[in-house]
Amino acid sequence: MTPSTLAPSTSDSSVQANAGILATIDGDAPSESRPRKSVFSSKLGFVLAAAGSAVGLGNVWRFPYFAATYGGGTFLFAYLLIALTFGIMLLIAEVAIGRATGHGPVAAFRQLDRRFTSVGVLAMLVPAIIFPFYSVIGGWVTRYAFVFLTGGAAAAAETGAFGAFTSQTWGPIGWLAVFILATAVLVARGINKGIERINLITMPIFIVMLLGLAIYTLTLPGGTEGLRHFLLPDFSELSANTFIAATRQSFFSLSLASGVMVAYGSYMKKSASIEKAAFQIGVFDTTASIIAGLLVIPAVVAIMGIDGLGQGAGLLFATLPHVFASMPGGAIVGAIFFVLMLGAAVTSSISMLEVVVNSLMDRAKWSRLKATVVTSVGGFLFGLPVTLGFGVWSNVRLGGRDILGMMNFLTDTVMMPLVGLGTVLVVGWVIGPQRIIAAVHQDGQLFRTEKMFVVLIKWVGPALLTGLVATSFLMAFGVITL
Numbered sequence: 001m002t003p004s005t006l007a008p009s010t011s012d013s014s015v016q017a018n019a020g021i022l023a024t025i026d027g028d029a030p031s032e033s034r035p036r037k038s039v040f041s042s043k044l045g046f047v048l049a050a051a052g053s054a055v056g057l058g059n060v061w062r063f064p065y066f067a068a069t070y071g072g073g074t075f076l077f078a079y080l081l082i083a084l085t086f087g088i089m090l091l092i093a094e095v096a097i098g099r100a101t102g103h104g105p106v107a108a109f110r111q112l113d114r115r116f117t118s119v120g121v122l123a124m125l126v127p128a129i130i131f132p133f134y135s136v137i138g139g140w141v142t143r144y145a146f147v148f149l150t151g152g153a154a155a156a157a158e159t160g161a162f163g164a165f166t167s168q169t170w171g172p173i174g175w176l177a178v179f180i181l182a183t184a185v186l187v188a189r190g191i192n193k194g195i196e197r198i199n200l201i202t203m204p205i206f207i208v209m210l211l212g213l214a215i216y217t218l219t220l221p222g223g224t225e226g227l228r229h230f231l232l233p234d235f236s237e238l239s240a241n242t243f244i245a246a247t248r249q250s251f252f253s254l255s256l257a258s259g260v261m262v263a264y265g266s267y268m269k270k271s272a273s274i275e276k277a278a279f280q281i282g283v284f285d286t287t288a289s290i291i292a293g294l295l296v297i298p299a300v301v302a303i304m305g306i307d308g309l310g311q312g313a314g315l316l317f318a319t320l321p322h323v324f325a326s327m328p329g330g331a332i333v334g335a336i337f338f339v340l341m342l343g344a345a346v347t348s349s350i351s352m353l354e355v356v357v358n359s360l361m362d363r364a365k366w367s368r369l370k371a372t373v374v375t376s377v378g379g380f381l382f383g384l385p386v387t388l389g390f391g392v393w394s395n396v397r398l399g400g401r402d403i404l405g406m407m408n409f410l411t412d413t414v415m416m417p418l419v420g421l422g423t424v425l426v427v428g429w430v431i432g433p434q435r436i437i438a439a440v441h442q443d444g445q446l447f448r449t450e451k452m453f454v455v456l457i458k459w460v461g462p463a464l465l466t467g468l469v470a471t472s473f474l475m476a477f478g479v480i481t482l
């Protein structure tokens with residue numbers, strides 16, 4: 001480690017550097033550029049925490065069911081195209097906005113251009129809405145980890161076991177509370193201590209384990225048919241809807257348009273390369289999704305046949321216990337799997353809570369503890385209707401969707417594309433890409449994909465996201481259904 005990576009985060013030099021870069025952003029006086037209190041203690045710290053936010057239930061639970069629902073290989077094709085190009089460029093933009101301004105989303109967007117403050121506010125509301133339903137699914141993971149650890153693997157693999165659990169009232173509420181409590185404790189402890197260490201240990205093990213399980217699943221009868229479905233695109237099936245679904249999923253999976261990457265960027269060391277970090281995170285997250293798809297889709301086809309792909313949000317939970325039941329030592333493997341998945345889920349939920357908590361600390365001058373308690377209790381209360389939506393409220397429909405579906409729609413189809421659009425417009429057309437490019441170049445860092453950045457942020461992004469926002473409004477008002 002070089003001395004600079006060991007230097008205390010709030011050293012004068014980092015204050016000055018932040019002030020300097022701010023001047024290149026909008027000419028604000030350096031005194032406005034109060035940098036964040038805690039900076040990640042190493043260059044790796046930012047990448048680990050941001051990758052921890054990115055990799056989570058979105059990869060293992062959500063990506064496979066999106067792929068199953070939106071055409072397997074066709075979806076995968078659209079997903080790779082969007083996540084690895086536009087997704088990574090937007091990630092660069094968000095991290096650069098955070099680091100250059102030294103602020104979370106609300107103050108950062110205000111500083112870029114006052115007229116865009118609402119984009120920052122909307123960005124902050126995204127994790128506030130995702131957190132409750134994410135925690136419901138996180139609660140299911142916690143429960144499965146517990147069941148496998150306490151010898152319940154065989155019962156979990158019985159047909160209908162998953163639906164029987166989620167339709168209960170009190171059980172899932174209890175697990176929701178446990179998951180939120182775990183997140184809240186880590187957020188209350190503060191960013192350096194909580195996040196970095198967990199990620200460093202759990203991430204690599206989890207990915208290797210997913211890969212091992214994927215290879216095992218392919219040996220099951222029917223596994224290769226599932227593999228073909230997941231990998232081979234049918235271009236005649238490619239439609240606007242495939243790209244919309246791919247964009248929604250890439251925003252969710254990369255934690256974009258939710259203030260998280262802006263907030264984490266504001267903690268990033270100035271000596272680290274934003275471009276390198278964004279590519280590392282983007283490629284790592286996409287790899288995790290592909291490996292999860294290689295595991296879950298063949299498993300579904302092997303266990304339930306091709307029709308099993310249509311089950312939506314329960315896909316992972318209804319399938320994997322069967323895979324574990326079929327393998328020698330499966331109870332132990334299953335226990336490790338769910339514990340690691342819980343780790344991945346918690347590092348993502350931490351990031352959601354952290355954004356909201358930090359804004360409350362900054363704006364309302366609340367203590368970290370108070371902000372954490374209030375937001376996590378709020379998250380729990382909003383999680384209640386979601387979990388009841390799988391049981392006693394299962395026939396409640398909001399705009400034709402169940403409660404989880406509605407919160408999903410609100411965030412990934414309405415709010416995130418709006419925030420994304422606001423971001424590409426402010427960067428591409430209001431302050432101009434050169435300002436962000438200068439921030440990426442700070443300390444002589446390279447920006448190899450600079451040209452691609454300009455094209456994607458200035459032209460492709462606005463076109464793609466205007467289309468998405470327009471479509472989502474037409475959907476919301478029932479003019480079209482996709």
Ligand code: PFF
Binds near residue numbers: 130
């Ligand atoms: N990226 C996370 C995942 O894939 O599980 C989910 C997520 C985290 C979404 C943070 C939004 C967010 F602000």
